[in-house]
Amino acid sequence: MTDEPVRVLIVDDEAGLRRSLARILAARGFAVEMAEDGDRALELLESNEPEVILCDLMMPRMGGFEVLEHTKRTHPRVEVVMMTAHADVDSAVAAVKSGAYDFLTKPFASNDAVALAVTKAADHKRLVERAARLEERLVAHERFGEMVGTSPKMQAVYRLIEGVSSATSTVLILGESGTGKELVARAIHQHSARADRPFVPVNCAAIPKELVESELFGHVRGAFTGAQNARTGLFETGNSGTLFLDEVGDLPLAAQVKLLRALQDGEIKRVGSDETRFVDVRVLAATNVDLQQRIADGTFRRDLYYRLNVIPIHVPPLRERDDDVVLLTHHVLQKLARRMGRAPKRMSAEAMRAIKGHSWPGNVRELEHAVEHAFVLAQGEMIELGDLPQIGAPASAGAGGVSASLAALAALPEHGGSRESAEWRSGGEDTPVSSVGGVDLFALPYAEAKRRAMQAFDEGYVREVLDRSGGNLSAAARHAGLDRSNFRRIVKRRIPLKKAPL
Numbered sequence: 001m002t003d004e005p006v007r008v009l010i011v012d013d014e015a016g017l018r019r020s021l022a023r024i025l026a027a028r029g030f031a032v033e034m035a036e037d038g039d040r041a042l043e044l045l046e047s048n049e050p051e052v053i054l055c056d057l058m059m060p061r062m063g064g065f066e067v068l069e070h071t072k073r074t075h076p077r078v079e080v081v082m083m084t085a086h087a088d089v090d091s092a093v094a095a096v097k098s099g100a101y102d103f104l105t106k107p108f109a110s111n112d113a114v115a116l117a118v119t120k121a122a123d124h125k126r127l128v129e130r131a132a133r134l135e136e137r138l139v140a141h142e143r144f145g146e147m148v149g150t151s152p153k154m155q156a157v158y159r160l161i162e163g164v165s166s167a168t169s170t171v172l173i174l175g176e177s178g179t180g181k182e183l184v185a186r187a188i189h190q191h192s193a194r195a196d197r198p199f200v201p202v203n204c205a206a207i208p209k210e211l212v213e214s215e216l217f218g219h220v221r222g223a224f225t226g227a228q229n230a231r232t233g234l235f236e237t238g239n240s241g242t243l244f245l246d247e248v249g250d251l252p253l254a255a256q257v258k259l260l261r262a263l264q265d266g267e268i269k270r271v272g273s274d275e276t277r278f279v280d281v282r283v284l285a286a287t288n289v290d291l292q293q294r295i296a297d298g299t300f301r302r303d304l305y306y307r308l309n310v311i312p313i314h315v316p317p318l319r320e321r322d323d324d325v326v327l328l329t330h331h332v333l334q335k336l337a338r339r340m341g342r343a344p345k346r347m348s349a350e351a352m353r354a355i356k357g358h359s360w361p362g363n364v365r366e367l368e369h370a371v372e373h374a375f376v377l378a379q380g381e382m383i384e385l386g387d388l389p390q391i392g393a394p395a396s397a398g399a400g401g402v403s404a405s406l407a408a409l410a411a412l413p414e415h416g417g418s419r420e421s422a423e424w425r426s427g428g429e430d431t432p433v434s435s436v437g438g439v440d441l442f443a444l445p446y447a448e449a450k451r452r453a454m455q456a457f458d459e460g461y462v463r464e465v466l467d468r469s470g471g472n473l474s475a476a477a478r479h480a481g482l483d484r485s486n487f488r489r490i491v492k493r494r495i496p497l498k499k500a501p502l
Helices: 014-027 036-046 064-074 086-097 113-144 150-163 181-190 209-217 253-266 290-299 300-309 322-340 349-357 361-376 400-413 446-468 473-480 484-494
Strands: 007-011 032-037 052-056 081-086 102-106 171-174 199-203 242-248 267-270 277-280 284-288 310-314
Touching: 007 014, 007 081, 014 032, 014 113, 036 052, 036 064, 036 253, 052 064, 052 473, 064 081, 064 086, 081 086, 081 113, 086 102, 086 113, 102 113, 150 181, 150 310, 150 484, 181 199, 181 242, 181 284, 253 267, 267 300, 310 484, 322 361, 349 361, 400 446, 446 473, 446 484, 473 484
Parallel strands: 007 032, 007 052, 052 081, 081 102, 171 284, 171 310, 199 242, 242 284
Antiparallel strands: 267 277
8 A cells, every 4th residue: 555664663671682573574565663561662652653553562660551542532543553461462452452453472373473463453554544534535526515625725715615606706716618607606506504594596698588577587477478477587586695696797787787686686577577676685696708809898786796706706617627637537437437337447557547647628528528428438447548429620621721820839838749749741742831721830829839739629629529529519519528508609610600600
């Protein structure tokens, strides 16, 4: 479990036996210290805690029982192996019942028997400590639900979650699609005083614009065509609990006005009613769009932005969490094994290298989909590279497309490249990969070169994924690991509207 030598403290009032035991254990790689009596043993216990104490039962002044009792009271994880003569076996058994790991009788059966007893005691100690560490990690993980990660950026998110949970302030959770913004919202709710009250999530982008106000605030009978019965809105459903507004940037302006009033005064009105109702709801909101740009475009209210953005939490993309990729992969594999009732599976070294080397533009959601794809297809307990879906960029986009833009990006200084690295030719053609759309990237300023390369990648990737999905937008979005609404925005931005599937 560790390469460090086992630290052993030998306690015996017979100098010859101490030295003999020390030679036996040192020859087998143990790090040995010696004490001539119980008092000296307790001094060494405090100054340089051993893993195992090999202690004689019968010693003058302070006997082995006293050493055992003090050790277990002050250093409970230190294992103690008692040594005794045949006549005192009953006492040794009593010592085991009092917490000693084992006992040896003098004269010893063999030198190997002594070393084996110490080794087993040390292994037991290290197993207990390892289990305790895993338990601590599990408890820490469970405190934040399905959120997994130990990278510095995720630790910062955990600290913010703990800090804001006890407050009632509105929180705006920012981050790319697939980063786990809803998990952050759920963790805040679970750590708050409202944990035993409702948590109501709603995807604002998934509600038809004409029904948003009814969905959030409810309606009375006859408020509009088809409103045959009165309906309670989500604000009332979440009363005394937490309402999570995902993709809040997609709310229509009319609903934004009502939302602002609800946040300011706790007042709502059902559609078609003049009756004011008061609700006690903590609102958590999330978005993956630039709300400042929406404000500039006139599609999002500035006053609502400031009301929502009381405490912002930025969830980092997976490409900024390299240390978490392996941990997340193993977590997903274990979760899939439990959910499907199958034996656990492991990633081969080649498959794991591919996972670690991918940038995961779809973030944790894309990783989860890729691992599930591989888990289902793998024939044995080992997942090979071929079991993974295509997680690299499609190479068939041609010069000036995905492969060229990726290589051009790799050649840019920020990514460790150089002009020399751009001499590689794409597909055996004469166009250097530093050329995108017929433009030499190295002839442009850095920011413009990077923008063009990224734009070329987006367009090439979107076209290829749509082509492979037969023009099915939902299937293409799933392949990309993105929400359909987010993928549709990319399509509309990168492909002319008349050619883009909607």
